[in-house]
Amino acid sequence: MAHDAGGLPNTFTKLLIRNAELFGSRPAMRHKDLGIWQTWTWGETLENVRAYAAGLHRLGVNRGDTIAIVGANRPKLYWSVMAAQMIGAIPVPVYADAVAEELRFVLAHAEVRFAAVEDQEQVDKIQSVQDRLPKLERMIYDETRGLRDYDHTRLNSIGSVIDDGRKTLAADPALRQWLDAEIENGKGSDPSIILYTSGTTGASKGVVLTNERSIAAAADTVRFDHLGENDVALAYLPLAWVGDHYLNYAQGMVAGFCMACPENADTAMSDLREIGPTFYFAPPRTLELLLTRVMIRMEDAGLLKRKIFHYFLGVARRYGEAILDRRPVPLPGRLLYWLGDILVYGPLKNVLGFSRVRTAYTAGEAIGPDLFAFYRSIGLNLKQLYGQTEAFLYVTAQPDGAIFSDTVGPACPNVDIKINENGEVLFKSPGMFTGYFKDDGKTAEVMTPDGYVKTGDAGFFDEKTGQLKIIDRAKDVGHLVNGALFAPKYIENKLKFYPNIREVVALGDKREFVTAMINIDLTAVGSWAERNNVVYASYQELAGHPLVYEMIAKHVDEVNRSLAQDKMMAGAQIHRFLILHKELDADDGELTRTQKVRRGFIAERYSPLITALYDGSKEADISTQVTFEDGRQGTISARVKIHDMQPAPAALEKAA
Amino acid sequence: MRATGGPDIAVGDVLLSVENVSLAFGGVKAVSDVSFDIRKGEIRAIIGPNGAGKTSMLNVINGFYQPQHGRITFKGATRSKMRPYEAAEGGIARTFQNVALFRGMTALDNIMAGRTLKMRKNFVWQLLRHGPALREEVEHRHAVEAIIDFLKIQEIRRTPVGRLPYGLQKRVELGRALAMEPELLLLDEPMAGMNLEEKEDMSRFILDVNDHFGTTIALIEHDMGVVMDLSDRVVVLDHGIKIADGTPDEVRSDQKVIDAYLGVAH
Numbered sequence: 001m002a003h004d005a006g007g008l009p010n011t012f013t014k015l016l017i018r019n020a021e022l023f024g025s026r027p028a029m030r031h032k033d034l035g036i037w038q039t040w041t042w043g044e045t046l047e048n049v050r051a052y053a054a055g056l057h058r059l060g061v062n063r064g065d066t067i068a069i070v071g072a073n074r075p076k077l078y079w080s081v082m083a084a085q086m087i088g089a090i091p092v093p094v095y096a097d098a099v100a101e102e103l104r105f106v107l108a109h110a111e112v113r114f115a116a117v118e119d120q121e122q123v124d125k126i127q128s129v130q131d132r133l134p135k136l137e138r139m140i141y142d143e144t145r146g147l148r149d150y151d152h153t154r155l156n157s158i159g160s161v162i163d164d165g166r167k168t169l170a171a172d173p174a175l176r177q178w179l180d181a182e183i184e185n186g187k188g189s190d191p192s193i194i195l196y197t198s199g200t201t202g203a204s205k206g207v208v209l210t211n212e213r214s215i216a217a218a219a220d221t222v223r224f225d226h227l228g229e230n231d232v233a234l235a236y237l238p239l240a241w242v243g244d245h246y247l248n249y250a251q252g253m254v255a256g257f258c259m260a261c262p263e264n265a266d267t268a269m270s271d272l273r274e275i276g277p278t279f280y281f282a283p284p285r286t287l288e289l290l291l292t293r294v295m296i297r298m299e300d301a302g303l304l305k306r307k308i309f310h311y312f313l314g315v316a317r318r319y320g321e322a323i324l325d326r327r328p329v330p331l332p333g334r335l336l337y338w339l340g341d342i343l344v345y346g347p348l349k350n351v352l353g354f355s356r357v358r359t360a361y362t363a364g365e366a367i368g369p370d371l372f373a374f375y376r377s378i379g380l381n382l383k384q385l386y387g388q389t390e391a392f393l394y395v396t397a398q399p400d401g402a403i404f405s406d407t408v409g410p411a412c413p414n415v416d417i418k419i420n421e422n423g424e425v426l427f428k429s430p431g432m433f434t435g436y437f438k439d440d441g442k443t444a445e446v447m448t449p450d451g452y453v454k455t456g457d458a459g460f461f462d463e464k465t466g467q468l469k470i471i472d473r474a475k476d477v478g479h480l481v482n483g484a485l486f487a488p489k490y491i492e493n494k495l496k497f498y499p500n501i502r503e504v505v506a507l508g509d510k511r512e513f514v515t516a517m518i519n520i521d522l523t524a525v526g527s528w529a530e531r532n533n534v535v536y537a538s539y540q541e542l543a544g545h546p547l548v549y550e551m552i553a554k555h556v557d558e559v560n561r562s563l564a565q566d567k568m569m570a571g572a573q574i575h576r577f578l579i580l581h582k583e584l585d586a587d588d589g590e591l592t593r594t595q596k597v598r599r600g601f602i603a604e605r606y607s608p609l610i611t612a613l614y615d616g617s618k619e620a621d622i623s624t625q626v627t628f629e630d631g632r633q634g635t636i637s638a639r640v641k642i643h644d645m646q647p648a649p650a651a652l653e654k655a656a
Numbered sequence: 657m658r659a660t661g662g663p664d665i666a667v668g669d670v671l672l673s674v675e676n677v678s679l680a681f682g683g684v685k686a687v688s689d690v691s692f693d694i695r696k697g698e699i700r701a702i703i704g705p706n707g708a709g710k711t712s713m714l715n716v717i718n719g720f721y722q723p724q725h726g727r728i729t730f731k732g733a734t735r736s737k738m739r740p741y742e743a744a745e746g747g748i749a750r751t752f753q754n755v756a757l758f759r760g761m762t763a764l765d766n767i768m769a770g771r772t773l774k775m776r777k778n779f780v781w782q783l784l785r786h787g788p789a790l791r792e793e794v795e796h797r798h799a800v801e802a803i804i805d806f807l808k809i810q811e812i813r814r815t816p817v818g819r820l821p822y823g824l825q826k827r828v829e830l831g832r833a834l835a836m837e838p839e840l841l842l843l844d845e846p847m848a849g850m851n852l853e854e855k856e857d858m859s860r861f862i863l864d865v866n867d868h869f870g871t872t873i874a875l876i877e878h879d880m881g882v883v884m885d886l887s888d889r890v891v892v893l894d895h896g897i898k899i900a901d902g903t904p905d906e907v908r909s910d911q912k913v914i915d916a917y918l919g920v921a922h
Contacts, residue, residue, distance in 0.1 A: 034801035035813065145806070146864060266811035630856075 010188030052083035055165030063088035071118025119143035188212030206437030217431025229256035272353030312340035320377030368497035392431030407467035478509030484571025581638035677726030701887035749838035759818035770835025
């Protein structure tokens with residue numbers, strides 16, 4: 001599967017050395033610390049990583065060992081990845097917000113001997129399950145705060161490991177030679193990282209990726225999107241997610257661009273503005289959140305500003321995308337758009353931190369067409385890609401100028417796609433994984449005999465555009481009792497486009513009709529409540545408010561009408577819905593760490609509500625366990641009302 | 657972090673002692689004949705039912721009120737009269753029961769205000785904003801950023817505090833007090849009006865301040881659970897009179913304290 005990566009070195013470590021030679025004094029990494037952006041050049045990064053690698057070796061890390069990396073996007077954790085790779089150890093990033101039990105699962109499964117963690121919180125979490133992690137020998141941490149009085153027999157700070165390595169390297173030529181030899185010994189076929197999948201369908205699996213395949217894949221997309229050493233990306237996506245490792249780490253290493261780490265998760269928005277990245281990725285949910293925030297703040301603006309804003313958004317809707325795609329636009333349209341750019345789009349993009357973005361991607365979920373069009377119309381070159389951890393991200397991506405909101409683009413360079421007889425998408429790609437860690441059975445399940453990987457997604461190639469279209473998870477697409485097609489995600493996405501609705505679970509497979517469980521968006525509905533003098537004391541109370549039900553019912557009605565327009569979907573209109581009393585949460589296992597709904601689990605957990613949705617009752621009692629951030633558990637009980645809908649006329653004819 | 661002036665006092669020695677202090681407003685006796693001490697490096701709680709004289713006691717310690725009787729010894733120096741700014745210069749910082757921040761200023765500027773006493777250049781230099789004054793400001797900004805990092809409030813650095821939720825305002829106020837690098841930190845109901853999560857955060861910060869900077873802390877608090885978990889020693893006031901003094905366990909089992917809190921049949 002090795003294919004030409006344009007004469008690039010075959011390991012990440014050798015890439016790092018190349019970058020230090022080619023772009024030695026250019027920034028490799030930035031991190032905002034104590035309010036100031038700190039910068040490390042490629043030269044400094046290499047020097048630090050060498051020292052770190054030597055320090056790790058002195059602590060007993062060997063070739064082939066696995067090292068867990070737990071924490072937010074911070075230079076020292078990225079260096080941990082690089083240092084591990086330098087001496088042939090395999091980094092295993094884990095989601096920083098994983099609760100102790102999830103952490104334990106991954107650390108135990110990956111058999112890690114060492115863990116590089118961010119701070120006291122992570123140290124505490126791992127120590128709470130350490131007695132069930134016999135292989136774990138030592139933790140090293142970045143942030144020293146609060147850890148001073150801990151027993152340091154099995155604990156070191158990353159800073160001290162680097163210092164130790166640096167001193168020993170300087171004093172001991174044999175160690176230098178050993179390290180150089182280790183780097184030279186690194187093979188392209190060595191595993192470079194193990195990424196655990198988020199586990200939409202059960203326990204997460206460790207996806208093993210190799211140096212040469214990762215580099216080959218990244219080289220293809222760096223070329224595809226014309227990335228170079230002058231680009232900048234904000235590394236704010238979870239470290240353990242393939243997106244961050246690919247888009248920022250692998251592409252950054254291949255292109256030599258600068259990766260900026262935000263001060264902390266809450267400052268990412270303002271850090272984005274300060275850094276002004278040129279390459280940007282955001283899942284649809286983030287884009288939605290940004291838009292909601294902008295719209296809410298516009299509501300508070302003066303009348304004149306509001307009028308200008310909405311007028312020029314109208315102009316952008318009409319001409320913006322055409323201008324972005326370089327299609328012909330009448331002169332008055334161009335002039336108006338130009339004026340709008342000065343008055344509205346430019347400042348708006350500046351506030352959002354998008355002023356310098358050349359290429360932006362979104363993926364992970366289907367994106368609402370209006371949401372997608374909004375960003376594109378104000379001049380953000382937003383495109384869609386489709387990918388998987390098993391592919392080392394990219395399977396398809398939209399090229400500049402051929403962008404559609406309901407497709408995900410043609411196959412990426414050197415990627416082979418086919419659709420099997422069940423409508424499932426299969427691929428073969430340069431970056432594809434070598435297997436699931438310690439799980440040949442699962443690996444065999446997803447690989448076809450001719451070397452393709454099954455994605456588990458149902459899709460087809462759109463005839464008009466030639467691009468791939470993903471409908472839903474293959475196993476989620478179902479039918480109503482009367483045979484009408486039921487694609488839950490399709491309905492959910494339509495609802496989720498309303499800012500007031502945060503999450504939806506649609507039900508209907510093998511049922512008489514479609515129902516929905518809805519999560520309101522606290523920011524949007526809360527702001528609406530404030531404006532309309534609706535008094536509430538808690539999320540639960542707001543969610544159950546009759547006026548909120550009325551408002552959501554209006555949205556559901558609109559969605560029903562739009563479903564009625566579509567021949568295939570008209571039978572899948574929502575007949576009954578309820579508003580959930582609590583937010584679906586990854587800590588409770590209801591969402592994956594990448595914020596995707598786990599249907600099976602939810603169906604089980606909320607079964608009393610689902611029964612009530614179908615037995616005609618007007619309300620139902622539910623009591624659920626919740627897990628707090630510190631791991632403690634509590635219960636929330638509520639009586640949830642159920643609202644009946646009048647399906648739009650077209651559907652009635654269909655059903656009859 | 658070390659405050660200016662005064663002899664060095666070893667951890668565990670008496671940092672401040674209050675002897676036979678009485679304070680009355682007209683005919684109302686707020687504090688009568690109260691004595692206790694605060695040792696260096698400890699977390700000392702002053703508790704009591706409403707109107708027990710806790711805040712009055714704190715105001716006496718930092719010189720806001722002048723007691724009619726009694727003596728206060730801070731770092732070996734005895735005084736009967738002191739003004740708040742003298743207390744501040746001596747290394748006593750405080751926060752207030754009702755948040756007292758500059759609402760129109762950003763969190764950063766509010767905390768920077770806590771450094772005022774540390775500024776050495778006069779205001780003419782500061783107006784010029786060059787040379788020594790600028791260097792000084794950079795130094796102070798660095799100290800303030802360390803506090804912002806410590807309290808994890810980076811994301812509100814530039815937000816006017818009036819727009820912040822209450823829990824965060826409390827945190828900024830703690831930040832401003834910390835900016836003085838105090839030897840003794842007085843906290844007047846640091847958790848009042850907070851939800852459980854905010855209380856836990858604040859408790860963590862108080863413990864961290866004590867551990868990290870070695871700051872001696874005296875705090876007033878209503879939430880008994882919090883007090884018992886946080887403090888090394890507790891003094892209990894009721895109607896201006898000291899009714900108990902000791903470790904949390906001793907105080908918890910003291911019959912007078914139980915009566916004061918739960919009421920007693922007469």
